[in-house]
Amino acid sequence: MKLTSLMAAMALTATAMGAYAAGEPVEVQNAWARATVKGQMATGVFMNITAKDGLKLVGGSSPVAGVTQVHEMKMDAGVMKMAEVKGGLELPAGKAVELKPGGYHVMLMDLKQPLEKDSTVPLTLVFKDAKGVESKLDLKVPVAAGGGMGKGQGMGMGKGAGMPGMAASGAKP
């Protein structure tokens, strides 16, 4: 039946796009960086990360930022505070960890240029496994205005609009 095969094809496509890459130890979805205005020195990058065997996200780097850190935002005595996650962000095996506004995020600081909406930012994430062995993941993160909390808002990625963040795949050219 035509409809069934179409749906099967879509499911396959979704899998291919949604997964970072089959067999990769880390899968990143829905990545986006918040656009900045001139003079702004820092911004956040948000995504869902799933580590197949459990890892820690310990840091990162980007050519647009002097400093890249893994941050956490939380309420402290009624005040929203932000600090580096000490020892790295725990990524339990097979469980998606959400980096989102108001929570965990990758902080790009000491920005060398404004991040313009609809551009992309190269970002390398650094992970450590239980034995302390480092691994890296290169991403190309789409920049979005991200005024609201809505996932994928303003991603404008054409046919992939329903699946924001797939451009985060760095596995393919």
Ligand SMILES: [Cu+2]
């Ligand atoms: Cu921060």
